[in-house]
Amino acid sequence: MTKINIPLPSTPYNVYLEEHLLDHFSSYLTTVDDMVIITDSGIPTAYVHTVKEQLNDPLVFTIPAGEESKSLTNYQAIIEEMIAQNIPKSGTVIALGGGVVGDLSGFIASTYMRGISFIQIPTTLLSQIDSSVGGKVAVNSKLAKNAIGTFYQPKAVFIDPIVLNTLEENQLHSGLAEMIKYGLIKEPSIIDILEKDDWRSNLLELIEMSIIVKRDIVLQDEFDQGIRHILNYGHTLGHAIEQHSNYQFLHGEGIAIGMACMARKTPFYQRLVAVLKQFDLPYTLPYPLKELVPYILKDKKVHDKFLHFVLVETLGQAIIKPIPIEKVQEYLEEII
Numbered sequence: 001m002t003k004i005n006i007p008l009p010s011t012p013y014n015v016y017l018e019e020h021l022l023d024h025f026s027s028y029l030t031t032v033d034d035m036v037i038i039t040d041s042g043i044p045t046a047y048v049h050t051v052k053e054q055l056n057d058p059l060v061f062t063i064p065a066g067e068e069s070k071s072l073t074n075y076q077a078i079i080e081e082m083i084a085q086n087i088p089k090s091g092t093v094i095a096l097g098g099g100v101v102g103d104l105s106g107f108i109a110s111t112y113m114r115g116i117s118f119i120q121i122p123t124t125l126l127s128q129i130d131s132s133v134g135g136k137v138a139v140n141s142k143l144a145k146n147a148i149g150t151f152y153q154p155k156a157v158f159i160d161p162i163v164l165n166t167l168e169e170n171q172l173h174s175g176l177a178e179m180i181k182y183g184l185i186k187e188p189s190i191i192d193i194l195e196k197d198d199w200r201s202n203l204l205e206l207i208e209m210s211i212i213v214k215r216d217i218v219l220q221d222e223f224d225q226g227i228r229h230i231l232n233y234g235h236t237l238g239h240a241i242e243q244h245s246n247y248q249f250l251h252g253e254g255i256a257i258g259m260a261c262m263a264r265k266t267p268f269y270q271r272l273v274a275v276l277k278q279f280d281l282p283y284t285l286p287y288p289l290k291e292l293v294p295y296i297l298k299d300k301k302v303h304d305k306f307l308h309f310v311l312v313e314t315l316g317q318a319i320i321k322p323i324p325i326e327k328v329q330e331y332l333e334e335i336i
């Protein structure tokens, strides 16, 4: 068992990482009563049963798989039913699924009776190494991804890499894009490992390395006021692509393109493209830049009329560059 402590002053918690952890995660809980499982239609029923049978008669909500489910409509439907079912303040919301389930569940937990306990059991690589750790929870507005949300840390995160065996290949690759991001912004040895033929035999270590990069950044800036922006390398363009495609591009695919665009003029561009190609990830802009700019200007990294772009010029060293919003299109045309 690997235990990664996230020692945030207000909410310290542990990320537990172990093969077959799903079968006995409840041994780490102080209670198994008043549990609410939120999962989606893409999660194998065997996983839902394994979680459910360790709890005392939990309430289970299954939302349709897909980004569209991260909606105010689902938020309201679930929270009203929790009220109707008398889930007490001492209850716990368990997110069993990927980033959509985790973000929606966390937002529900953060607002139900002004906040109840929240546990993450992420089942995609992307949610295991990114969205389940660090406390960002949200639903999408029709106009902007993650526009309605807050910071709400889980009580614990349980990661079982065995569940990745049933993950579709494109979803696994989408998660690898976030892993490559950690390599670019902070820990180039992650890329060294991914470039090897036997990278998959190091998956547990890669997950741990990724969470440690994220942990160390979140500890410096829990509420995303500065340095935490570097976790969004490639995301400004990536989110715009995801939204403009109506979420036909997976998150990791969008950020793969975003990272490649931002790295276009760097010495490591060819190396980045090679590793993206290795995992069938896209790396060229699928739409004219001007179609993406309206989404880009709604990015949460716009402060005081400046968009804070994340740049990596030297592998492993990310910097933040503020660009006046009226110059954003011109700036991007120059670097892409």
Ligand code: GLY
Residues within 6 Å of the ligand: 130, 131, 133, 134, 136, 224, 228, 231, 232
């Ligand atoms: N996924 C970016 C962050 O957690 O800040």
